[in-house]
Amino acid sequence: MEYVLMKNHIINRDEAYINFDDRGYYFGDGIYEVIRIYNGSPFLWEEHFDRFLRSAEELDIVLPQSLNKIKQNILTLITKNNVINGTVYLQMTRGEQERNHLYNRDITPVITAFTKEGGVPVHQQKHGISLWSLEDIRWLRCDIKTINLLGNVMSKRKAEDMGSQEALLHRGHIVTEGSSSNVFIVKNGTLYTHPANHYILNGITRLYVEQLADNEHIPLQKEAFTTEDAQQADEMFVTSTSLEIVPVTKVQGTIRSDFPIGPVTRKLQHAFEKSKTM
Numbered sequence: 001m002e003y004v005l006m007k008n009h010i011i012n013r014d015e016a017y018i019n020f021d022d023r024g025y026y027f028g029d030g031i032y033e034v035i036r037i038y039n040g041s042p043f044l045w046e047e048h049f050d051r052f053l054r055s056a057e058e059l060d061i062v063l064p065q066s067l068n069k070i071k072q073n074i075l076t077l078i079t080k081n082n083v084i085n086g087t088v089y090l091q092m093t094r095g096e097q098e099r100n101h102l103y104n105r106d107i108t109p110v111i112t113a114f115t116k117e118g119g120v121p122v123h124q125q126k127h128g129i130s131l132w133s134l135e136d137i138r139w140l141r142c143d144i145k146t147i148n149l150l151g152n153v154m155s156k157r158k159a160e161d162m163g164s165q166e167a168l169l170h171r172g173h174i175v176t177e178g179s180s181s182n183v184f185i186v187k188n189g190t191l192y193t194h195p196a197n198h199y200i201l202n203g204i205t206r207l208y209v210e211q212l213a214d215n216e217h218i219p220l221q222k223e224a225f226t227t228e229d230a231q232q233a234d235e236m237f238v239t240s241t242s243l244e245i246v247p248v249t250k251v252q253g254t255i256r257s258d259f260p261i262g263p264v265t266r267k268l269q270h271a272f273e274k275s276k277t278m
Contacts, residue, residue, distance in 0.1 A: 003080045005073050005090075005113035008065060010080060013114070022110060023103065024093030028148025030109075031055040032091040034241050035074075037083050037115075038276050042074070047204045052090070055145045061094050064109045077113055086117040087242065091147060120244055125269060128249035128261055129166060129238075132159035133227070135254070136169035136176050136199075143198045155179040166238060168251055171199065173226045178238050181246075182206040186235035186264045190219040205239040212271045218264060227255050235262035245269045 002013045023029035033052050036043045049067060056063060063070065074088055095107035138151030155167035156179040167179035176194055177183050182203040184193045191213055196202040213220045230236065236248040236259050245268055247261040 002114075003077060005077050005111065007110060007112075008069075008073070010073065010077055016112070018112075019096045019110075021096045021098055022093055023095060023097055024091070024110070024147055026099050027101075028146065028150070029059075029103065030091060030093030030147045031059060031061070031145055032089065032147050033145065035088050035090070036241050037078060037086050037088060040078070040084050042078065042088065043276065044204050044208060045071075047207065051145060051202070051204065052092075056092065058141070058144045059094070059146070060105075061092065061109055062105075063092075064111065070111065073111075074113055078115060081115045081117075083115045083117055085119050086115060088115045089113060093147070121242070121246065124165070124246045125244065128247035128259075130164040130250040130252065131166050131168040131178070131236075131238075131248055132162045132164035133168040133170060133230075133251055133253035133255040134158060136171045138169075141198050142176070142200050143196070143202060145201060152179045162252065164250075164252060168230075168253070168255065170227055170254070173228070174224045175227060175230050176200050178240075181238035181240040181243060183248075184209070184237050184239065185225060185230055185233035186262060187229070187233055189264065190221060191264065192221050192223065192225045192229070194224050195222045203239060203241075205241055205244065208275075209239050209245065209268060209272070212268055212275070216267055216271055218267070231255055231257040233257070233259065235259055235265050237265045237268075245272055 003010050004013045004016050006016045033048045035048045090113045093110045094103055095109050097104055097107050159167040169176045177200045184191055194200050238246050247265045249259055251257050
């Protein structure tokens with residue numbers, strides 16, 4: 001039997017429902033987190049919840065219960081579903097209200113969560129992926145992890161239709177991120193990634209890779225790089241909770257280039273893998 005979290009209760013998935021007037025359904029008015037589980041334990045747990053709180057504050061959503069209670073419910077859900085390696089998805093919408101663009105502040109936010117068993121994408125981590133580059137047409141608050149992801153969804157669909165596994169987004173000539181990942185390039189042994197501002201989501205894995213780079217004495221510059229910089233990079237890789245660190249071997253679309261899977265990418269992959277067992 002599979003269990004899910006619905007509001008403040010863990011129930012059989014077959015018994016779960018979403019109210020027709022949920023603002024998440026009408027407007028995508030809510031936030032979420034995806035947390036990786038290794039050997040039954042959530043990874044970078046506090047970092048994900050710190051971002052969850054920040055997203056809630058940015059959208060003027062007040063938690064319907066204490067953060068500790070939410071955490072305990074998630075841990076109980078992982079245990080009841082006996083997830084050893086996989087992910088837990090946590091979502092909070094503003095709540096249930098008759099459809100109106102103007103939200104009320106007296107409605108109760110709705111929390112839901114589910115788990116998914118599954119390992120890491122070993123083949124992609126070893127052999128790399130292809131990206132399809134295109135203009136970034138998303139709204140200007142990409143730093144909030146909102147469930148309203150239509151721009152990301154359309155970009156991901158375009159990439160898949162063109163034979164690539166992920167999109168590479170750019171605003172004009174400035175590269176931002178992927179449709180569901182952050183992007184790093186390597187040039188002359190130095191890492192470059194877009195600064196954490198409203199143009200990108202400050203990924204938890206991205207932040208962790210920055211720590212790993214520091215530990216491994218790999219220089220890192222958090223500054224915007226151009227499409228031309230991307231084309232001329234020595235290495236490129238993407239990061240996310242689901243992917244961890246995946247090399248990029250080819251970019252097509254508005255940018256065209258091929259990349260080897262280089263020593264900096266491999267060194268960070270090795271450091272990431274090692275850290276999971278510590």
